Amino acid sequence: MTGSRRLLGQATRGKTAPNRLRKTDTFLAVAYPELVRHMPGLYVDLGYGFFPITSVETRLRLGRLNPALQVLGVEIDPERVAGAAPFASEGLSFRLGGFNLPLLAGEQVSVVRAFNVLRQYTEAAVAEALTALAAPLTPGGLILEGTSDPLGRLLTFNLYQKQGAELTRTALVLAPSLHAGFLPRQFQAVLPKNFIHHAEPGGPIDGFFGAWHAAWQRARAEAADPRQVFARAARRLAEHYGYTLDQRPALLRRGFLALGANWPETQRPG
Numbered sequence: 001m002t003g004s005r006r007l008l009g010q011a012t013r014g015k016t017a018p019n020r021l022r023k024t025d026t027f028l029a030v031a032y033p034e035l036v037r038h039m040p041g042l043y044v045d046l047g048y049g050f051f052p053i054t055s056v057e058t059r060l061r062l063g064r065l066n067p068a069l070q071v072l073g074v075e076i077d078p079e080r081v082a083g084a085a086p087f088a089s090e091g092l093s094f095r096l097g098g099f100n101l102p103l104l105a106g107e108q109v110s111v112v113r114a115f116n117v118l119r120q121y122t123e124a125a126v127a128e129a130l131t132a133l134a135a136p137l138t139p140g141g142l143i144l145e146g147t148s149d150p151l152g153r154l155l156t157f158n159l160y161q162k163q164g165a166e167l168t169r170t171a172l173v174l175a176p177s178l179h180a181g182f183l184p185r186q187f188q189a190v191l192p193k194n195f196i197h198h199a200e201p202g203g204p205i206d207g208f209f210g211a212w213h214a215a216w217q218r219a220r221a222e223a224a225d226p227r228q229v230f231a232r233a234a235r236r237l238a239e240h241y242g243y244t245l246d247q248r249p250a251l252l253r254r255g256f257l258a259l260g261a262n263w264p265e266t267q268r269p270g
């Protein structure tokens with residue numbers, strides 16, 4: 001390891017569930033297929049919780065695209081690390097660590113997923129955590145930092161990318177389970193830490209959800225298939241309301257609303 005340093009962070013509630021983070025795997029496979037297939041560094045699942053089901057599932061799913069994938073589950077709670085040991089296998093290991101990742105000499109990191117971790121910290125802790133996580137990232141490496149509901153039917157995450165020496169926030173991704181049904185405003189309860197306390201009535205976040213709801217209602221009057229409703233509403237958010245978003249059909253039909261880094265602002269002047 002790179003020194004016996006103080007672990008950055010603290011143990012928090014460890015709740016998790018099978019398939020809870022499945023959409024993060026789908027998102028990476030669809031939006032970053034080359035990175036998944038040729039990942040030069042580790043995939044770190046930071047804060048996997050009471051049992052390492054999300055790490056196990058990600059190794060299985062993304063391992064189908066990249067058999068050489070190395071997933072490292074990192075937990076700050078020693079009992080959870082000991083409990084995960086029996087799940088270690090080819091391409092999947094577990095270590096005790098914090099935001100300052102417990103890497104061996106020469107190891108690099110290509111992806112960090114930190115889900116339902118920062119939500120239990122103060123907003124002030126976010127910047128330090130991201131700086132530490134970004135340090136070992138390979139060029140072009142990604143951090144998915146987000147929140148979900150208990151079963152993973154609603155996911156939101158900030159997508160950060162290492163560009164040069166800088167970590168840049170490139171998107172906010174909102175991902176519902178289309179077959180389960182959802183209301184756009186339900187996402188307000190699962191926004192990542194940097195946004196959840198800023199959704200005051202009449203503000204830009206509230207305005208976004210009002211626009212999405214209106215676009216979604218309109219789309220529901222025009223189409224029945226949930227994927228079509230989602231995609232139509234998304235395109236209207238861009239074309240009519242001026243929100244920046246990734247309109248690739250492969251993302252829209254799987255229910256990924258990847259909003260630009262300027263969210264919740266729009267492209268509209270004034």
Ligand SMILES: C[S@@+](CC[C@H](N)C(=O)[O-])C[C@H]1O[C@@H](n2cnc3c(N)ncnc32)[C@H](O)[C@@H]1O
Pocket residue numbers: 008009010011012013014015016017020021046047048049050054074075076077080097098099114115116117
């Ligand atoms: C609610 S669980 C999330 C489990 C899983 N990621 C999920 O979304 O289903 C949060 C876990 O993060 C761990 N944790 C909190 N801060 C951490 C840190 N700085 N480094 C590593 N693990 C951390 C906690 O110990 C806890 O087990």
